Amino acid sequence: MTVQAFSQVVLGAMVLVAAASPLRVERLESGLRVAASLPRPTYDAGQVVEVSLTATNTGGAPVSVTFTSGQRFDLVIRRPRGDAVWRWSHDKAFIQVIQIVTLQPGESLSFKIPWDQTDYQGLRVDPGPYEAVAVFLGATGGAREIRLPPLAFTIGH
Numbered sequence: 001m002t003v004q005a006f007s008q009v010v011l012g013a014m015v016l017v018a019a020a021s022p023l024r025v026e027r028l029e030s031g032l033r034v035a036a037s038l039p040r041p042t043y044d045a046g047q048v049v050e051v052s053l054t055a056t057n058t059g060g061a062p063v064s065v066t067f068t069s070g071q072r073f074d075l076v077i078r079r080p081r082g083d084a085v086w087r088w089s090h091d092k093a094f095i096q097v098i099q100i101v102t103l104q105p106g107e108s109l110s111f112k113i114p115w116d117q118t119d120y121q122g123l124r125v126d127p128g129p130y131e132a133v134a135v136f137l138g139a140t141g142g143a144r145e146i147r148l149p150p151l152a153f154t155i156g157h
Contacts, residue, residue, distance in 0.1 A: 025134075025149045030141035031059035032103070036134035036148045043155050045127055046117060051075055051151065053134045054110045057103035064102050065109075065138035070095035074135040075113045077125075080152070085119045085130070101138070109138070117155060127157045 026035035034055045043049050053073050057063045075088040103109065113134070117125050131150035139145070 023151045023153065025151055027146055027148055028058070029146050031057060031061070031063050032065070032138075032140050032146070033058045034136045034146045034148060036132070036151060038132065038151050038153055041153050043117070043153060045155060045157060046124070049077075049115045049117065049132065049153065049155075051113045051115070051132050051134055052110070053113060053136060054108050055103070055136050055138060055146075056108040057105055060105050062102050062104050063140060064100050065140055067099045067101065067138055068096075069137075070097065070099075071137055072109070073111050073113065073137055075115065076133040076135070077115055078131050078133065078150075080129050080131055085125055086115060087120075088113055088115070090120060125155065127155045129154050 023041055024035060024037040026033055028034075032055055034053070036051055036053045038049065038051060053075075055065070071089060071092075071094040073088075076084050077086040078084045101109070115132070119125055129152065131152050133150050134148045136146040136148075
């Protein structure tokens with residue numbers, strides 16, 4: 001094998017590894033690191049897209065998180081131009097109660113949020129690019145909610 005052929009194989013393998021690596025975004029707010037991730041950038045038509053959302057106390061002291069209802073998170077799926085095609089909470093009702101959860105240093109709250117590639121009417125969405133915007137609804141210090149940057153992904157044909 002020539003050096004050029006070897007370098008093409010190595011480069012090809014590096015591209016495959018980069019394409020398979022999870023997508024992740026995070027924000028730090030009042031000692032709480034909120035992160036969302038997708039396991040892959042591309043999904044087959046009909047394949048469940050599952051977003052992981054985790055809020056972790058990264059500080060050295062307990063952090064109190066206040067929830068104003070039974071809802072702990074939300075997830076919006078939108079097209080890159082910004083129009084929402086689906087929202088996790090759109091067909092759900094939540095108990096209206098204030099609850100305070102105290103996270104000890106290093107402790108986390110974790111959620112898995114599945115989307116079955118359907119829109120608000122339950123119809124399958126078209127293939128193409130989409131964005132998942134995860135929102136953590138626990139209030140800490142100054143923030144009432146923590147909205148993460150979008151995770152870009154594509155639905156294939």
